[in-house]
Amino acid sequence: MVAACAIRIPVIGSLGNFALTRVRGLGDFGIFVGISLGAAFSTRRLAGRVIRSIYEQGLRCLPVILIVGLFTGLVLGLQGYYVLNRFGSEGLLGTLVSLSLVREMAPVLAALMLVGQAGSALAAELGIQRNSEQIAALETMGIGSHGYLVTPRLLASLFVFPLQTALFVTVGLWGGSLSGSLLLGVDPGVYWSAVERAVEGKDVRECLLKAVTFGLLTIGICAYQGFHAHRIRQATGARAVSAATTRAVVISCITILAADYAITSFLV
Amino acid sequence: MSAPAIFPPTGVDGRPANRTPGKVLLRVEELWKGFGGRDVLRSVAFTVQQGSIFTVLGPSGAGKSVLLKCLANVEQPDSGRIFFDGALLDFNQRSARESFHRRCSFLFQGNALFDSLTAEQNVSLPLEQTTSLGRSEIRRRAVEALEQLELGECGEQFPATLSGGMQKRLALARAIVTRPEMVFFDEPTAGLDPLRRNAVFAMIAKYQLMFGFTALIVTHDVVEALAVSNEVALLHGGGICFGGTPADFAVSTHPVVRSFRDSPEELRSMLVGLRRGEDIRKEEDE
Numbered sequence: 001m002v003a004a005c006a007i008r009i010p011v012i013g014s015l016g017n018f019a020l021t022r023v024r025g026l027g028d029f030g031i032f033v034g035i036s037l038g039a040a041f042s043t044r045r046l047a048g049r050v051i052r053s054i055y056e057q058g059l060r061c062l063p064v065i066l067i068v069g070l071f072t073g074l075v076l077g078l079q080g081y082y083v084l085n086r087f088g089s090e091g092l093l094g095t096l097v098s099l100s101l102v103r104e105m106a107p108v109l110a111a112l113m114l115v116g117q118a119g120s121a122l123a124a125e126l127g128i129q130r131n132s133e134q135i136a137a138l139e140t141m142g143i144g145s146h147g148y149l150v151t152p153r154l155l156a157s158l159f160v161f162p163l164q165t166a167l168f169v170t171v172g173l174w175g176g177s178l179s180g181s182l183l184l185g186v187d188p189g190v191y192w193s194a195v196e197r198a199v200e201g202k203d204v205r206e207c208l209l210k211a212v213t214f215g216l217l218t219i220g221i222c223a224y225q226g227f228h229a230h231r232i233r234q235a236t237g238a239r240a241v242s243a244a245t246t247r248a249v250v251i252s253c254i255t256i257l258a259a260d261y262a263i264t265s266f267l268v
Numbered sequence: 269m270s271a272p273a274i275f276p277p278t279g280v281d282g283r284p285a286n287r288t289p290g291k292v293l294l295r296v297e298e299l300w301k302g303f304g305g306r307d308v309l310r311s312v313a314f315t316v317q318q319g320s321i322f323t324v325l326g327p328s329g330a331g332k333s334v335l336l337k338c339l340a341n342v343e344q345p346d347s348g349r350i351f352f353d354g355a356l357l358d359f360n361q362r363s364a365r366e367s368f369h370r371r372c373s374f375l376f377q378g379n380a381l382f383d384s385l386t387a388e389q390n391v392s393l394p395l396e397q398t399t400s401l402g403r404s405e406i407r408r409r410a411v412e413a414l415e416q417l418e419l420g421e422c423g424e425q426f427p428a429t430l431s432g433g434m435q436k437r438l439a440l441a442r443a444i445v446t447r448p449e450m451v452f453f454d455e456p457t458a459g460l461d462p463l464r465r466n467a468v469f470a471m472i473a474k475y476q477l478m479f480g481f482t483a484l485i486v487t488h489d490v491v492e493a494l495a496v497s498n499e500v501a502l503l504h505g506g507g508i509c510f511g512g513t514p515a516d517f518a519v520s521t522h523p524v525v526r527s528f529r530d531s532p533e534e535l536r537s538m539l540v541g542l543r544r545g546e547d548i549r550k551e552e553d554e
Binding site for chain 2: 043044132133134137139140141142143148
C-alpha cells in the first residue's frame with residue numbers, strides 16, 4: 001500500500017507540473033498577444049511595417065494558395081460528382097463544393113498553408129533575431145520589440161488570412177467547375193446557380209470569422225515561439241531556432257483544427 | 269607597464285569633450301545577479317565619472333557581459349541599486365526606462381545589426397522609432413553619423429556586405445546617432461586579431477573624445493584597455509577586486525590583478541621552461 005502510494009505521488013506530481021507549465025504557457029501567450037496588440041497604439045510609423053508584413057504574408061503565399069485552392073476544388077468536384085451521381089443529384093455539385101469550401105476547407109487549408117509558409121518564416125526570423133541579440137538591441141534603443149516586430153505581423157494577419165481564404169474559395173469554386181462541368185459534363189449554369197443558392201451570408205461570416213481567428217492565433221503562436229527561442233531547454237543557437245520553428249508549425253496546425261471544431265460547434 | 273591615455277582630454281574636432289571633472293554619471297551599489305542558483309555577480313559596486321572611459325576587465329566567464337546587461341536593462345538584477353546622473357533607476361517605471369534609453373546606448377558583442385535593413389536604415393532606426401523628427405531630418409542625421417564614422421559611401425549597403433571593422437563602426441554610428449551621454453561596449457574586440465583590436469580601441473577613444481560621451485567597456489584585452497581607459501575595474505569571482513587608474517593597475521600587488529596582468533609573461537616563462545626542459549632531455553638522449 002505504502003509502495004503504491006510512493007509510486008503514485010511522483011506521477012501525480014509530474015502530471016501536475018505538466019499541467020501547470022501548460023497553463024502558465026497559455027497565460028504567457030495571452031499576455032504576449034495582448035501586449036503586442038496594445039503596442040499598436042504606441043508604436044511609431046506602424047503603417048509602413050504593416051504594409052510590408054501584408055506583402056510578406058500575402059503576396060509570397062499567393063502561389064501556394066492558388067495551387068492548393070485549385071486542386072482542392074478539382075478533387076471536391078470529382079469526389080462530389082461520383083457520390084451525387086449515385087443518387088442522381090449531380091445538380092447539387094455546386095452546393096456541395098461551395099459549402100465544403102466556404103464553411104470548412106478554405107479557412108482551414110488556407111491557414112495551414114499560411115502557417116507552412118509565412119508562419120514558419122516568421123518563427124525562424126524572430127528566433128534568429130533573438131539569437132543575434134537584435135531583439136535585445138531594440139530594447140536598449142528604447143524601441144518596444146513587441147510593437148516593432150510582432151504588432152505589424154498580427155495586424156497584417158487580420159487582412160491577409162480573410163483575403164487569402166476568399167481567394168482560396170474563388171479558385172476552389174473554379175476548380176470544382178472545371179472538373180464537374182468541363183470533365184464530367186455537369187451543366188455550368190446548374191453548377192453556378194447551385195453555388196449562388198447554397199452560400200448564405202452567415203456562411204461567409206463564419207468563413208471570415210474562422211480566417212481572422214486562425215490568423216491571430218497562428219501568427220501569434222509563431223511569433224511567440226520565435227520571440228522566445230532562447231527559452232527552449234537543452235537547445236541553443238541554430239538548434240533553438242530550428243526547435244522553435246518546428247514547435248511553432250506543429251502547435252499552430254493543431255490549434256487551427258481545434259479552433260475550427262470549437263467555432264463550428266458554436267455556430268452550427 | 270605604465271599606460272597613460274593616448275588621446276588628449278579635448279575633442280579631436282576642436283570641440284571640448286563633454287566632461288564635468290569629478291561628476292559621477294553612473295553609480296552601482298550592491299548589485300547581485302544569479303542564474304540557476306549560482307551567483308554570477310556578488311555585491312558589485314563602482315562609480316563611473318562623466319566623460320571618462322571606464323573599463324571592466326575580467327577573464328571569460330567572469331560575468332562582465334551579465335553586468336553590462338544588468339546596467340542596460342537587458343537582464344534584471346536580483347538586487348542592488350543603479351544611480352544614473354544622481355537618480356535611482358527604477359526600470360519598472362516606464363518613464364525612467366525611456367529616459368535612460370534616450371540617454372544611453374549599447375554596443376553589442378556581435379553588433380546586433382538588422383540584416384534586412386541597409387546601413388542607413390540601421391542608423392535611422394532609433395530616430396524613427398523613438399523621436400518625432402521628420403523624415404528629412406532623420407535622414408540628414410543618419411547620413412551625418414555615417415560620414416563621421418567614415419561610412420558615407422556605405423549607406424545603401426546591407427551589413428552582411430561590410431567588413432568586420434565597418435560593421436563595428438556601423439554599430440557605433442547607430443549607437444551615437446541619438447547623441448547619448450553614455451555608451452556601453454560589450455566585448456568590442458571579441459574574436460579580433462591584435463591589429464584589429466588596436467583599431468577598435470583607437471576608434472572608441474577617438475569617437476569618445478569627438479562626441480564626448482561616457483564609455484563603459486567590458487573586455488579581457490588588458491593592454492589595449494589600459495591604453496585608452498581613464499579608470500579600470502577587475503571583476504573576479506563575481507565581485508570587483510580592484511578599482512583604480514590604469515597606472516594603479518600596472519603597479520598593483522593584488523594577487524588576482526598580478527595574475528591577470530602578468531599572464532602573458534607567465535605563459536612566456538612557462539614556454540621558455542618547457543623548451544629548456546626539452547633541450548635538456550635531447551642533450552641527455554644524445
